[in-house]
Amino acid sequence: MPYGRQSVCEADIAAVVGALKSDWLTQGPAIELFEKKLAEATGAQYAVALNSGTAALHAAYFASGIGGGDEIVTAGITFAATANAALYLGATVRFADVLPGSGNIDPELVEAQITPRTKAIVGIDFAGHPCDIDGLASIARRRGVKFIQDSAHALGAMYKGSPVGAL
Numbered sequence: 001m002p003y004g005r006q007s008v009c010e011a012d013i014a015a016v017v018g019a020l021k022s023d024w025l026t027q028g029p030a031i032e033l034f035e036k037k038l039a040e041a042t043g044a045q046y047a048v049a050l051n052s053g054t055a056a057l058h059a060a061y062f063a064s065g066i067g068g069g070d071e072i073v074t075a076g077i078t079f080a081a082t083a084n085a086a087l088y089l090g091a092t093v094r095f096a097d098v099l100p101g102s103g104n105i106d107p108e109l110v111e112a113q114i115t116p117r118t119k120a121i122v123g124i125d126f127a128g129h130p131c132d133i134d135g136l137a138s139i140a141r142r143r144g145v146k147f148i149q150d151s152a153h154a155l156g157a158m159y160k161g162s163p164v165g166a167l
Helices: 010-021 028-042 053-063 080-088 107-113 133-143
Strands: 071-075 092-096 118-124 146-150
Touching (some): 053 080, 053 146, 071 080, 092 107, 107 133
Parallel strands (some): 071 092, 071 118
């Protein structure tokens, strides 16, 4: 059962074909342009392209200092990479249930999952629906943990008038 729909137009297909026919199958000018355009679209100062969402989560967790003995709290409905990237670093994962209407993590249930070992709350924007960024960030600030927002499913979406991905 599909949970979301993607939009791929002829210009997108032509861009992929152009990249495949170029001298650059990895790195190169298309990546630099992609990073620049993504930063502009999200309002971020910078954007860094990685080979997958899994690699991006792994990098975000590593940069946040997550390691052996630490925990993250995330949604019970997510792609395996959300948990696996934490496991790669020796951390464990605690799951909070999701809201029925959006499939996003329920901030009210996150609080109960936080322990002294919790290092981060990971909110996932699901099927184009941004998670409750303000609610999760507030809990993270109050509890002294990091808040990591995975916006891979909602690039192009808005949260309270701002593009997701750089909040």
